Amino acid sequence: MRAGLDRARGRGARGPRGEVAALQAALAAEEAASYGYGVVGAHLSGQAFSLATSDCVIHERARDNLIAMLSSLGAPPQPAAVAYRLPMAVSTTAQAATLAVDLELSVVAGYLDLVAVGDRSLRRLAASRMQDAASRAARWGGQPEAFPGLASER
Amino acid sequence: MAAEPTRRLMLTAAAAGSLGLAGTLAGCKGITALGPIPAIAPDVVMLEHAIAAEEAMVDRYAAARRQLGGTGSASTTRAASVIAAIWAEHEAHLRQLRAKLILPPRLAKTKIRASREPGPLPDELTGVLAALAADERAAVTRLTTGLLAAPAALAQLMASISASEAAHIVFLRRAGSA
Numbered sequence: 001m002r003a004g005l006d007r008a009r010g011r012g013a014r015g016p017r018g019e020v021a022a023l024q025a026a027l028a029a030e031e032a033a034s035y036g037y038g039v040v041g042a043h044l045s046g047q048a049f050s051l052a053t054s055d056c057v058i059h060e061r062a063r064d065n066l067i068a069m070l071s072s073l074g075a076p077p078q079p080a081a082v083a084y085r086l087p088m089a090v091s092t093t094a095q096a097a098t099l100a101v102d103l104e105l106s107v108v109a110g111y112l113d114l115v116a117v118g119d120r121s122l123r124r125l126a127a128s129r130m131q132d133a134a135s136r137a138a139r140w141g142g143q144p145e146a147f148p149g150l151a152s153e154r
Numbered sequence: 155m156a157a158e159p160t161r162r163l164m165l166t167a168a169a170a171g172s173l174g175l176a177g178t179l180a181g182c183k184g185i186t187a188l189g190p191i192p193a194i195a196p197d198v199v200m201l202e203h204a205i206a207a208e209e210a211m212v213d214r215y216a217a218a219r220r221q222l223g224g225t226g227s228a229s230t231t232r233a234a235s236v237i238a239a240i241w242a243e244h245e246a247h248l249r250q251l252r253a254k255l256i257l258p259p260r261l262a263k264t265k266i267r268a269s270r271e272p273g274p275l276p277d278e279l280t281g282v283l284a285a286l287a288a289d290e291r292a293a294v295t296r297l298t299t300g301l302l303a304a305p306a307a308l309a310q311l312m313a314s315i316s317a318s319e320a321a322h323i324v325f326l327r328r329a330g331s332a
Contacts, residue, residue, distance in 0.1 A: 108314075108317050111313075112310055112313070112314075115301065115309050115310055115313040116306035116307070116309050116310050120302045120303075123301060123302050123309060123313075124298065124302060126313065127297075127298050127301060127313045127316055127317075128298070130313050130314070130316070130317040131294060131298075131316055131317045131320035132320070133317070134317035134318060134320050134321040135320045135321050135323065135324050137321065138321040138324035138325055138328075139324050142321070144239050144240060144243055144318070144321065144322070144325060145243075145318060145321070146242075146243040146246040146247060146315075146318055147246070147250070147311075147314045147315070147318065148314055148317045148318055148321070149310075149313075149314045149317065150310065150311065150314045
């Protein structure tokens with residue numbers, strides 16, 4: 001599910017077309033996370049289930065926000081896939097948490113194009129969402145990563 | 155005859171303004187014939203500030219490691235291992251940021267320092283962890299502000315580092331509650 005990381009690095013997405021492409025990349029990551037949290041939540045209960053539910057809502061809101069931004073630019077938002085291939089089999093609580101970590105790190109990578117666009121407000125938004133996603137990955141039990149989203153710099 | 159400008163100097167000059175052409179045209183009189191070396195470009199200054207800030211973080215975590223190294227309770231040992239892991243990440247951040255800076259030493263006349271020296275770390279473990287978390291929060295804010303005006307590739311690196319440092323706050327909080 002993780003977006004292509006190296007593809008994005010160092011490429012300045014200048015101009016409206018670059019911004020649209022970057023917004024679409026972020027949208028794809030949020031759509032995948034929204035789907036993935038459905039799987040995560042299905043294997044959790046109690047407080048962990050509540051946490052997964054609230055994280056799912058965060059991604060759904062971010063998705064809706066990106067759709068609105070794309071629409072305001074006159075660009076049709078890319079629809080979500082009907083289903084996604086999970087990066088791992090999930091049948092236990094621990095695997096669900098591992099999937100949540102993976103989803104969040106994919107979201108970090110998904111905003112990498114957007115943080116390089118010319119528009120400062122979009123950069124700020126992208127950076128903020130990368131920070132929040134990395135924090136959630138840590139909260140779900142992820143290990144420290146020096147360069148989340150930049151796979152080859154690890 | 156003046157030596158041919160090196161590629162590194164040309165890159166730096168290009169970053170600083172339009173010195174690249176000037177360096178080529180300087181001829182026998184040397185580069186000073188065309189006046190003073192122009193000011194370093196804002197993005198280079200910003201990168202130097204980011205490096206200075208990361209150096210300060212490395213020093214801060216090194217101090218925390220020294221402080222916790224001598225004590226031996228289980229909670230302190232756990233926290234020390236978290237601090238060691240985060241310290242290693244700050245070292246990695248510093249290496250990557252330094253790798254982005256192409257600047258001959260003779261142009262880097264002023265050593266940029268962190269704008270505010272951090273105070274001493276508290277004595278007790280919870281205080282140390284809280285102080286480090288506050289440093290991380292400040293670093294995230296600083297990086298977010300800096301990346302808004304950075305070139306695309308540097309903005310991506312700074313955003314990734316800021317995400318890493320935001321996660322550090324979670325690790326530090328967990329180390330304190332374990």
